[in-house]
Amino acid sequence: xxxxxxxxxxxxxxxRIAVDDNEVSRLNGEINAILSFVETLSSVNVExxxxxxxxxxxxxxxxxxxxxxxxxxxxxxxxxxxxxDHYFVVPKVIE
Amino acid sequence: MSELTHLTLAQARDxxxxxxxxxxxxxxxxxxxxEKARVLNxxxxxxxELALDQARQSDARLTEGNAGPLEGLxxxxxxxxxxxxxxxxxxxxxxxxxxxxxxxxxxxxxxxxGAISLGKLNLDxxxxxxxxxxxxxxxVISPWRRHADxxxxxxxxxxxxxxxxxxxxxxxxxxxxxxxxxxxxxxxAFTGTVGIKPTYGRCSRWGIVAFASSLDxxxxxxxxxxxxxxxxxxxxxxxxxxxTSVDAPVSDYEKAVGLSVKGRRIGVPKEYRIDGMSLExxxxxxxxxxxxxxxxxxxxxxxxxxxxxxxxxxxxxAPAEASSNLARYDGVRYGLREAGRDIADMYEKTRAKGFxxxxxxxxxxxxxxxxxxxxxxxYIRAQKVRSLIKQDFDSVFAAGxxxxxxPATPSTAFAQGEQGSSDPVEMYLNDVFTVTVNMAGLPGIxxxxxxxxxGLPLGLQLIGRPFDEETLFSLASAIEQAAPxxxxxxxxxx
Numbered sequence: 001x002x003x004x005x006x007x008x009x010x011x012x013x014x015x016r017i018a019v020d021d022n023e024v025s026r027l028n029g030e031i032n033a034i035l036s037f038v039e040t041l042s043s044v045n046v047e048x049x050x051x052x053x054x055x056x057x058x059x060x061x062x063x064x065x066x067x068x069x070x071x072x073x074x075x076x077x078x079x080x081x082x083x084x085d086h087y088f089v090v091p092k093v094i095e
Numbered sequence: 096m097s098e099l100t101h102l103t104l105a106q107a108r109d110x111x112x113x114x115x116x117x118x119x120x121x122x123x124x125x126x127x128x129x130e131k132a133r134v135l136n137x138x139x140x141x142x143x144e145l146a147l148d149q150a151r152q153s154d155a156r157l158t159e160g161n162a163g164p165l166e167g168l169x170x171x172x173x174x175x176x177x178x179x180x181x182x183x184x185x186x187x188x189x190x191x192x193x194x195x196x197x198x199x200x201x202x203x204x205x206x207x208x209g210a211i212s213l214g215k216l217n218l219d220x221x222x223x224x225x226x227x228x229x230x231x232x233x234x235v236i237s238p239w240r241r242h243a244d245x246x247x248x249x250x251x252x253x254x255x256x257x258x259x260x261x262x263x264x265x266x267x268x269x270x271x272x273x274x275x276x277x278x279x280x281x282x283x284a285f286t287g288t289v290g291i292k293p294t295y296g297r298c299s300r301w302g303i304v305a306f307a308s309s310l311d312x313x314x315x316x317x318x319x320x321x322x323x324x325x326x327x328x329x330x331x332x333x334x335x336x337x338x339t340s341v342d343a344p345v346s347d348y349e350k351a352v353g354l355s356v357k358g359r360r361i362g363v364p365k366e367y368r369i370d371g372m373s374l375e376x377x378x379x380x381x382x383x384x385x386x387x388x389x390x391x392x393x394x395x396x397x398x399x400x401x402x403x404x405x406x407x408x409x410x411x412x413a414p415a416e417a418s419s420n421l422a423r424y425d426g427v428r429y430g431l432r433e434a435g436r437d438i439a440d441m442y443e444k445t446r447a448k449g450f451x452x453x454x455x456x457x458x459x460x461x462x463x464x465x466x467x468x469x470x471x472x473x474y475i476r477a478q479k480v481r482s483l484i485k486q487d488f489d490s491v492f493a494a495g496x497x498x499x500x501x502p503a504t505p506s507t508a509f510a511q512g513e514q515g516s517s518d519p520v521e522m523y524l525n526d527v528f529t530v531t532v533n534m535a536g537l538p539g540i541x542x543x544x545x546x547x548x549x550g551l552p553l554g555l556q557l558i559g560r561p562f563d564e565e566t567l568f569s570l571a572s573a574i575e576q577a578a579p580x581x582x583x584x585x586x587x588x589x
Contacts, residue, residue: 041408
């Protein structure tokens with residue numbers, strides 16, 4: 001399978017990464033090189049094989065449903081590029 | 096001062112305990128060496144004041160007689176580990192001046208045991224790379240040089256290239272690293288150092304910047320097998336904050352170093368004799384087999400039939416997980432933000448500017464293989480092939496093999512710009528021998544075995560049963576004993 005420039009633009013948008021026209025053709029070549037590298041997997045017989053869920057035979061651990069942390073709003077906001085009081089600030093979303 | 100930086104971790108520990116040296120003088124010697132070695136670009140952030148403060152505390156504890164197992168030993172920390180109050184970059188522009196308000200579990204374990212942190216070590220951006228050339232803070236230069244062209248800048252491997260170069264150049268006694276497809280073992284092999292990726296779940300991943308969560312594991316890079324055993328004991332352990340960390344006791348790995356390997360069954364996988372493998376690497380591997388045989392191990396040929404599919408499988412699963420993990424870098428909660436006309440435009444511009452080209456490419460591949468219509472053909476198929484790769488190892492171990500011996504890398508280190516510039520896949524092939532181990536969640540250790548004709552080191556890899564790191568330490572120390580001693584490069588940079 002290979003992709004064309006319109007698919008590259010769609011993937012870039014789904015990835016939320018802006019790309020300019022020059023980049024699209026370069027990325028197109030690189031992505032196709034990787035897709036042709038992984039093409040070999042289509043020749044493996046995976047009939048009846050379960051997709052791996054975990055490399056270790058372990059049960060997902062659970063903990064009691066109680067509050068164990070919190071009250072650290074200043075810590076959480078400490079690295080925010082824009083904030084106001086205890087809120088993250090983003091460009092206007094709803095008109 | 097230089098003799099202090101040339102101690103092994105174990106020697107320094109013993110000298111501190113017997114009061115022959117102080118933590119402060121040991122730390123100063125390393126800070127001095129770091130200052131002279133800035134041309135190698137091993138450290139992204141040096142923390143000399145913090146290190147000297149920790150050294151004073153260690154000296155006090157050593158005097159009081161309540162020293163921890165790593166008390167007063169200066170180490171470097173890969174800049175993928177979040178460190179409280181110290182900028183953490185993942186070698187990416189997108190994290191900006193991110194300064195965590197918390198400490199990763201593994202670095203906290205090391206601190207708890209008395210280790211001193213000298214600073215944060217360079218790496219490939221988000222640990223994506225095999226040469227440390229993708230770092231937003233510039234490439235790391237290996238202390239090693241090729242005989243033929245000593246001016247060429249040799250890469251230290253990746254992604255833990257700052258860790259491997261700093262250990263080989265004596266800029267720390269040991270370093271933390273991480274391994275998703277070979278990022279501990281390949282740089283260790285390229286720099287004549289020892290690196291172990293433990294079993295998946297042995298170390299907590301909490302507080303380590305995530306790349307591919309089902310593959311990532313923490314581990315050390317050191318100059319000796321004993322030092323790796325000492326480091327891993329402190330790094331490993333159960334952590335309630337990582338649900339994949341395993342609640343099993345941690346052994347005193349150092350006791351396994353030097354144990355007899357008589358009667359151990361070593362598997363040599365025929366599928367690792369890949370097309371185009373150089374005669375030098377083949378002979379080096381044969382030499383490794385001979386060393387273990389001489390030490391009393393029994394050698395058996397084994398088959399791991401799905402080996403050839405491991406790298407393609409990795410280049411679906413790792414980018415898929417990365418595209419999900421790296422979705423968090425949105426310019427809202429931390430890191431870089433680029434202004435946009437609306438919120439979607441802000442996301443797109445921030446991520447275009449903040450991520451380097453290798454990271455952008457992997458996010459896009461991951462997004463593609465997870466997207467509607469391609470999920471089954473790529474991602475689910477890859478997860479099935481991953482099951483087959485794991486089953487290959489399960490059958491070999493069930494048949495009584497104790498460990499598997501392979502070369503660590505298909506070649507010695509190369510120079511900057513020599514690989515991957517026209518085709519990304521060329522760089523990916525560096526991990527051909529290491530990536531299977533992450534796929535199956537197994538422990539793997541790289542141990543130096545001497546130097547190639549070009550003057551650069553070569554490493555062997557041992558792969559063990561889940562949670563049997565002890566056998567790997569015994570076997571690796573047998574190779575270390577038999578192999579020519581590594582002579583680390585003289586400091587041409589100082």
